[in-house]
Amino acid sequence: MDRVSAPRGSDPHELLPWAFALLAGSGLLMFTVAWSGGTLGCGLSGNGWDAPPFALSTATRLVSDGPGALWPAPAAAVYAGMTGLLALLVLPAALVVRLVLDRAARPKGLAGRRELAALCRTGIEARARELRPGLKDRDRLHPDETGNLLGDLEPKGPELRSSYEDVELDLMAPRSGKSTGIAVPRVLRAQGAVLLTSNKSDVYTVTRGEREKAGTVWTFDPQGIAHTPRAMWWDLLGECHTIEGARRMAGHFVASVNDDSAKKDFWIAAAQNTLTALFLAAARGRAPLTELLGWLADPADRTPVDLLRDVGLLAMAEQLQGTVRGAVETRDGIFETARQTVSCLLDPEVLAWVVPDPDRPEFRPDRHVLGHDTLYLLSKDGGGSAAGVIAGLADATMRAGVVAAESMGGRLDPPLTAVLDEAANVCRISDLPDLYSHFGSRGINVVTLLQSYRQGARVWGEVGMDALWSAATVKLLGSGLDDADFVQKISTLVGQHDVRTPSVTRGRDGTSRSYSYRQEAVLPPDRIRALPKGTALLLATGIRPALIRLRPWYKEPGAGAIAAAAKAETAAITERAARRLMPGVTLRKPAPGQEAAPA
Structure with missing residues (x-):
């Protein structure tokens, strides 16, 4: 009876003839190389080109008596000829084998060098000349002038870059290389102005020294993440002179306490409307923020209503007055919700960063986007954070970039680089998904870093996160994504490929082999989920998915000097923290490899 079996292994009796053929072929090849190489060495050494017979007896004599019995030349010359000929044959063969192995090592079904030509050096350089008029007449361009470094195509490259027209969304778990492989390189390689948000000081310490060489460094650190002394101020009310500006600013504070912008209840919506009116009244009436906080503490105060009427905003004044004259329980609930959203401004250390200070320079977003300066926005996450202020300043800076781009013909050149690290925690811009759709066309290169898709959905809602995902032209998915539903969707997007499965049929008439095909992810x-740390799945618009290897900053040329500067900056932060937290205590200079300690 015939029997069909899966190909667990081949019958040894079937392989025996192939083994004999392989052994005979290898011996023939070795003898051919020795015979040809020996003749070549003899001829080149000036001892004639007479070759011994190409026969089995010659091979036997060579093994038993040595090359002197076959060629009238020194043994060294003969051996040199054999070795040289062997090298000429082996090197090309090794290159071919390497190419075959590299091709076999590339994940099946993913994009290769040919599909990614638009992201390789030639394609991205051509795109950069189209997007940046200042590069058209340049013969040679630095790679960083052409686009953002994404990483190297697995397993052997080439280097891949996104254009400055792309906007990027990166999803990676903690400690999977977001800072070292994405945030730090983007800041270090930026060609124009830079904006960075973060809830830690790691990117700040690594990049500050290099960015100081490019331009002025502005550090907005109201909660002492890097324990940086206040050396700037930003006029928060300066963004609230229009109804749109006031509503956006109110929205940033509301979003900082509202986990899902798509689910605003009555109190949240009413608090945003009230804050909009108060911001507008303070900005138009030239009232300080401290007075605005007083209005929130005393809902019966008619000052903001009068200020709105004085500047002709009658509808806004009537709306605010209606809220104030409403039922006491409703009014107090609205004002209490509004107070909670701006509670960070009750801290005088936070408030000092957003009110005029004649002794310190003012940060102007409209000027920042036109230069090569760097703005670090640092804030804690969780309760009591200054996330609303951080989101407001980040939004003001990117909107200033849009205005500047329109005045320059539609696109910033060089582009503005905005790295929104921990965007779901410290930079909750409620309409970020909508802004993504046109930032790239304005020369504003935005990179949003999240720990997971679900984290973004918690802030912007499922619809908003879907919009952000769709608007991002480049997406990087790193290691540690544990959301089973999301990972399953990504596997579906990557697609399937054909897998050939052999089967062996054995019977009385012999053995036959057949093949079938099946679809496999x-x-x-x-x-x-188990992508190795330092690798990422690249999803770019119009291109099949690809697997890339990130390029951490500490493995790049010049990393030694950057690391030394980062170490010095870390020591300075430690010293500032000690002075702030332990006044009057000096730090003992640490020994190599140790941390500073109180003397």
Whole structure:
């Protein structure tokens, strides 16, 4: 009876003839190389080109008596000829084998060098000359002038870059290389102005020294993340002179306490409307923020209503007055919700950063986007954070970039680089998904870093996160994505490929082999979740998914000097923290490899 079996292994009796053929072929090849190489060495050494017979007896004599019995030349010359000929054959063969192995090592079903030509050096350089008029007449361009470094295509490259027209969304778990492989390189390689948000000081310490060489460094650190002395101020009310500006500013404070902008209840919506009116009254009436906080503490105060009427904003004044004259329980609930959203401004240390200070320079977003300066926005996350202020300043800076781009013909050149690290925690811009759709066309290169898709959905809602995902032209998915539903969707997007499965049929008439094909996921969900640290799945618009290897800053040329500067900056932060937290205590200079300690 015939029997069909899966190909667990081949019958040894079937492989025996192939083994004999392989052994005979290898011996023949070795003898051919020795015979040809020996003749070549003899001829080149000036001892004639007479070759011994190409026969089995010659091979036997060579093994038993040595080359002197076959060629009238020194043994060294003969051996040199054999070795040289062997090298000429082996090197090309090794290159071919390497190419075959590299091709075999590339994940099946993912994009290769040919599909990614638009992201490689030639394609991205051509795109940069189209987007940046200042580069058209330049013969040679630095790679960083052409686009943002994404990483190297697995397994052997080439280097891949996104254009300055792309906007990027990166989803990676903590400690998967977001800072070292994305945030730090983007800041270090930026060609124009830079904006960075973060809830830690790691990117700040690594990049500050290099960015100081490019231009002025502005550090907005109201909660002492890097323990930086206040050396600037930003006029928060300066963004609230229009109804749109006041509403956006109120929205940033509301979003800082509202986990899902798509689910605003009555109190949240009413608090935003009230804050909009108060911001507008303070800005138009030239009242300080401290007075605005007093209005919130005393809902019966008619000052903001009168200020709105004085500047002709009658409808806004009537709306605010209606809220104030409403039922006491409703009014107090609205004002209490509004007070909670701006509670960070009750801290005088936070408030000092957003009110005029004649002794310190003012940060002007409209000037910042036209130069090569750097703005670090640092804030804690969780309760009591200054996330609303951070989101407001980040939004003001990017909107200033849009205005500047329109005045320059539609696009900033050089582009503004905005790295929104921990965007879901410290930079909750409620309409960020909508802004993404046109930032790239304005020369504003935005990179939003999140820990997971679900984290973004918690802030912007499912619809908003879907919009952000769709608007991002480049997406990087790193290691540690544990959302099973999301990872399954990504596996579906990556697609399937054909897998050939052999089967062996054995019977009385002999053995036959046949093949069948089945569909298999290119990257199953478990492989996407278990991506090695430092690698990422690249999803770019119009291109098949690809697997890339990130390029951490500490493995790049010049990393030694950057690391030394970062170490010095870390020591300075430690010293400032000690002075702030332990007044009067000096730090003992640490020994190599140790941390500073009180003397």
